[in-house]
Amino acid sequence: MAAFPEATERSDVDVIRAPGRVNLIGEHTDYNGGFVLPVTIGLEMHIARRRRLDRRVRLALFASGEVAELDLDRIGPRTGGWIDYVAGTAREMAAAGLATGGFDGVISSTIPVAAGLSSSAALELAAAWSLSGPMGPPADGLTMARIAQRAENTYVGVMCGLMDQFASACGAVGAAVLLDCRSFDHRPVPLPAGLVLVVAHTGMPRTLGASKYNARRAECERAVAALAALEPSVHSLRDVDRTMLERHAGRLDPVARRRAEHVIDENLRVLATEAALRAGDFVALGHLFAASHASLRDLFEVCSPELDALVEIALSVPGVVASRMTGAGFGGCTVSLARPAAVDELRARILADYRPRTGRTPRVWVVEAVDGAGFLALGGPPAATPPLLTTGAGAAGRSGSRTDLLSQPHRRHNPLTDEWILVSADRIQRPLQGRSRGTRRRLAPSLAYDPGCYLCPGNARASGARNPAYRETFVFTNDFAALRPDTPEDRFEAGLIRAEGEPGTCRVICFAPRHDLTMARMSPAAVRAIVDLWADQTTELGASYRWVQLFENRGEAMGASNPHPHGQIWAGGALPVQAAREDHTQRRHFEATGRRLLLDYVDQEHGGPRVVVENDEWLIVVPFWAAWPFETLVLAKLPTARIADLTPTARDALAVALIELLSRYDNLFEHPFPYSMGWHQAPFDGGTNGHWQLHAHFLPPLLRSATVRKFMVGYELLAETQRDLTAEDAAERLRAVPPFHYLGHATAGDG
DSSP: OTTSGGGTTOSOEEEEEEEEEEESSOOSOGGGTOEEOEEEEEEEEEEEEEEOSSSEEEEEETTTOOEEEEETTSOOSOOSSTHHHHHHHHHHHHHTTOOOOOEEEEEEEOSOTTSSSOHHHHHHHHHHHHHSBTTBOSSOHHHHHHHHHHIIIIIIOOOOOSHHHHHHHHOBTTEEEEEETTTOOEEEEEOOTTOEEEEEEOSOOOOGGGSSHHHHHHHHHHHHHHHHTTOTTOSSGGGOOHHHHHHTGGGSOHHHHHHHHHHHHHHHHHHHHHHHHHHTOHHHHHHHHHHHHHHHHHTSOOOOHHHHHHHHHHHTSTTEEEEEEESSOSSOEEEEEEOGGGHHHHHHHHHHHHHHHHSOOOEEEEEOBOOOSEEOOTTOOGGGSOGGGSSSTTOBOGGGOBOOTTTSOEEEEETTTTEEEEEOGGGGGSOOOSSOOOOOOOOOOSOSSOTTOTTSTTOBOTTSOBOOOOSSOEEEEOTTOSSOTTOOOOEEEETTEEEEOOOEEEEEEEOOSOTTOOGGGSOHHHHHHHHHHHHHHHHHHHTTOSEEEEEEEESGGGTOSOOSSEEEEEEESSOOHHHHHHHHHHHHHHHHHSSOHHHHHHHHHTTSTTEEEEOSSEEEEOOTTOOSTTOEEEEESSOOSSGGGOOHHHHHHHHHHHHHHHHHHHHHHTSOOOEEEEEEOOOOSSSOOTTOOOEEEEEOOBOSSSSOBOOOOTHHHHTOEEESSOHHHHHHHHHHSOSSOTTOOOSSOOO
């Protein structure tokens, strides 16, 4: 509630959630009195509200800070902005005799705007709950959905049907919900085990008010009017079947006839899809989705080449059961049903193939069915909490007060190292003097081969050794190693002065022969080869040394001596300080709970506001306790002690996740993003390692631009780590940039 400083001292802050939806099947049937089959998904709109004693509403957008106000007693004409959805909902609630009250609030959302996933309906339902009393609206979900629909029809000016608002209000965990839009009867339809919902966005924004949506509704009404003049029983296209349509086909204009034909058949497809889901008939689902997509393209004419491309790519992936456009069309999204083993390849194929075909950048989400709108439990797990109040509005502080963790100074605990960091979120807004010049968009090195580079194939190194003409990865012992295997393990002690010899080895890994590449611009197959090499080297060196540290320093800012894509491996007999701390905290948690600390953390962060990249095997988050501005933690979702334990599927998924993460890093400032990264895995000490969970740390120093860096100085060096940019804000900024590299991927192969 930092947008309204006077509100931060109050303890009566509620957090309200309203989810988006994806429609499995049944497009443009809702306003024709037909059937729809939406799924309420975990992309959600959140409003943190503090109720007021007067009749004013003040709302701020968390992402931009934009503030809008509303007087509930004097709701004027629409403004054309997002506040219209709130104003229209308030007006229709009052017209229905429901009490409304003023509030201060902040809106945060993970639903992409204009993507066809019902961000507007979610805002209307979140507004309805926010305008209501402490127990929420005094009406059932269906009633609130109809009020929200009227708000969009009569105030916002979009003649939508009921489906979107119904889904946001009445969704069910693990199920689609079949709605009869004439009788308003509805029933859950469980989603079968073994199917995953994957939503892909074309990169084409869709604005219903500016699209042909209202025109399509008018064309359907024209068909109804023509048929009703001949058949008095017809009040909507729901009352028309194929036989009747064919009997009077000559009395309809060709456009109206095509629209009616789609609606009639689509209603039948919805009921058939319900039956196929209940029976687990995946083949039938594929046929029904294909028929719906073709009808929307050819008869209702709301498809696009981009939607066709996404469907074609999806159906080319083995294990994808069904795929079609979803929503009103004119851009927006597709929905695919896939077997779990196919999800990673589906995501990778879309990310790799779609942009070359269309010139647009797609987005992909793996989604689950969730409950409809309501309150979030304050102080609940972070995965169920919005970006705004991840630990703030519901976390009780000293003496019953609450601290806003996005605007007030506070300390965050790192359970992995048992250390604390100081977060001073308000300081990110301070004026900055000194080195803050702008930067030009920086290109990658222009040479695929640099004759002066001692890491390029065939070139001589400083030691006189010559690299082979390698074509993929290449490993060699560092010519200037920090650890050497022949070091004696002698110990020296004199009072407070102690020392001991540390034998070990250091190796260099060249990730690719091309001098001008980074992992962000490599193919998934090339990055998978790096993952395999990490695993092989870990196994080999673990036979001789207790600790194997895989790491990469990228960029001059991190001390990298060469821009050629490469990393390092250091192996030694001692357990380093950071590894020893993580070993201790993970063991302590495991002994206390019987669970791995980082798997518990995965469960808390899954689907939450600090997530940057997520797939079936991996979760990449800006950790709650992050010290560096855009620090990320790469977490395996399944119990995994070492990188060599990863399955082939997990290795492929890791390659895709790393490419996306590193592309987002570079896209943040359209500049090569410096970082140090490293893997932490179970030591090779002969002990039991059931407490260890594989993970990687990415520690980049950039803060506000490609030239403004975070320095660990002053208080950080002498007291404890401190940061200004919150983890939640950092994650949101990384999610806001495209997942594809601004320079594109290598076009002539990685070798």
